[in-house]
Amino acid sequence: MESYATALLYATPFFIGLVLIEILYGRFVKDQKHNLMDTVSSLSSGLTNVVKDSLGLVLILISYPFLLEHLALIEVKATWLVWIVAFIALDFAGYWNHRLSHHINFFWNQHVIHHSSEEFNLACALRQPISNLLGYYALLLIPAALLGVPHKVIAVLAPIHLFAQFWYHTQHIGKMGFLEYVIVTPSQHRVHHAINKEYIDKNLGQIFCVWDRMFGTFQEELDEVPPQYGVLKPANTWNPIIINFQHLWRLIQDAWRTKNYWDKLRIWFMPTGWRPADVKEKYPISIIKNVYNFRKYQPEASSSLKAYSLFQLIITTFLMLFMFYNYAEIGFDGLLLFGAFIFVGIYGYTTLMDRKIYAVWIEVIRGVGGLTLIYFTNDWFGINSNFSMGSYVVALYFLITIFGGIYFTYFERSFVAPDLAS
Ligand SMILES: [Zn+2]
Numbered sequence: 561m562e563s564y565a566t567a568l569l570y571a572t573p574f575f576i577g578l579v580l581i582e583i584l585y586g587r588f589v590k591d592q593k594h595n596l597m598d599t600v601s602s603l604s605s606g607l608t609n610v611v612k613d614s615l616g617l618v619l620i621l622i623s624y625p626f627l628l629e630h631l632a633l634i635e636v637k638a639t640w641l642v643w644i645v646a647f648i649a650l651d652f653a654g655y656w657n658h659r660l661s662h663h664i665n666f667f668w669n670q671h672v673i674h675h676s677s678e679e680f681n682l683a684c685a686l687r688q689p690i691s692n693l694l695g696y697y698a699l700l701l702i703p704a705a706l707l708g709v710p711h712k713v714i715a716v717l718a719p720i721h722l723f724a725q726f727w728y729h730t731q732h733i734g735k736m737g738f739l740e741y742v743i744v745t746p747s748q749h750r751v752h753h754a755i756n757k758e759y760i761d762k763n764l765g766q767i768f769c770v771w772d773r774m775f776g777t778f779q780e781e782l783d784e785v786p787p788q789y790g791v792l793k794p795a796n797t798w799n800p801i802i803i804n805f806q807h808l809w810r811l812i813q814d815a816w817r818t819k820n821y822w823d824k825l826r827i828w829f830m831p832t833g834w835r836p837a838d839v840k841e842k843y844p845i846s847i848i849k850n851v852y853n854f855r856k857y858q859p860e861a862s863s864s865l866k867a868y869s870l871f872q873l874i875i876t877t878f879l880m881l882f883m884f885y886n887y888a889e890i891g892f893d894g895l896l897l898f899g900a901f902i903f904v905g906i907y908g909y910t911t912l913m914d915r916k917i918y919a920v921w922i923e924v925i926r927g928v929g930g931l932t933l934i935y936f937t938n939d940w941f942g943i944n945s946n947f948s949m950g951s952y953v954v955a956l957y958f959l960i961t962i963f964g965g966i967y968f969t970y971f972e973r974s975f976v977a978p979d980l981a982s
């Protein structure tokens with residue numbers, strides 16, 4: 561995991577840099593595709609994902625080395641041909657995993673975060689899950705295991721394969737000529753993120769679009785059908801942690817409430833959105849009917865709240881980079897505690913962005929918690945050996961967090977709360 565943390569240490573500034581370039585470009589051509597609060601939410605989601613993944617918090621049901629040991633028909637060395645075969649095998653597995661995520665209720669929960677933005681831009685790419693708690697992915701790599709692709713090759717290629725899906729989340733690149741027949745392009749992926757009936761659940765490929773063409777899920781972007789982005793059951797929150805478990809929570813409620821025992825069992829494996837008939841009638845959930853006319857989630861936000869949210873995001877990013885930088889020194893228990901601070905922090909400031917009153921409690925408690933830890937350890941996870949006075953700066957941040965939570969909850973509420981507005 562330490563090598564993954566190192567990769568993220570370099571990848572994070574790179575991705576953030578590209579998001580900034582897209583924002584500046586949008587400004588330059590007067591066609592801005594970013595909305596500040598949405599982008600803060602997307603980037604925060606990315607932070608939760610990398611922190612969770614770097615800690616390896618997943619229950620591995622079956623691992624690739626295990627399959628390799630039992631299935632490999634041939635033993636091959638890591639030659640250039642093996643790297644290519646492995647990349648194709650990974651992409652094939654990615655296609656089917658993506659298809660599974662779109663079509664099965666239980667699996668949709670781990671993917672809905674990626675589609676939850678109602679914008680479409682590079683930051684959306686960073687909306688990645690923390691609710692993928694079961695490690696079953698190796699099963700989809702059986703073709704690679706049969707061919708004896710070494711584990712090392714898969715381990716190196718997997719993050720590269722994921723990172724290579726970043727660039728095509730943009731509205732600033734049009735169709736790309738012959739490449740449209742080979743790889744997934746921005747145009748094809750706009751279709752994938754759209755909820756128009758012509759587009760929904762199409763273009764599930766990750767790097768190569770040939771799988772979609774082979775298995776009948778390809779759809780070209782049409783001039784007369786402008787993509788509308790989001791999910792049919794809108795998330796209605798900036799909080800990425802809530803978005804990650806919203807669908808699962810609905811499934812649990814439905815399974816609990818339905819009188820039909822067969823429905824209690826099958827709801828998890830039914831097509832995405834399927835609900836037992838009795839709960840559907842008794843507890844209706846509204847879904848978007850007209851994709852061209854729905855209100856995007858946009859609770860009131862003053863310029864100062866926007867600036868404050870950005871400040872919280874930036875500090876959280878720096879804290880996380882420090883965590884990756886000092887990964888080995890902090891030790892696993894320390895990392896869990898550090899990760900918890902980052903999670904509670906993101907939960908807190910995005911709840912403040914949602915203008916929920918209870919955000920103040922989260923912000924005050926985490927602020928006091930941070931200050932207490934600094935007081936008793938006289939440090940912040942060893943930051944003082946990297947930057948003298950580092951822990952004072954972190955302490956100042958926690959003080960600002962306490963005051964920010966109180967200020968934006970009690971002193972800046974001159975508007976109608978979003979829950980009451982509609
Ligand atoms: Zn998808």
Ligand SMILES: [Zn+2]
Pocket residue numbers: 674685729749753
């Ligand atoms: Zn995407």
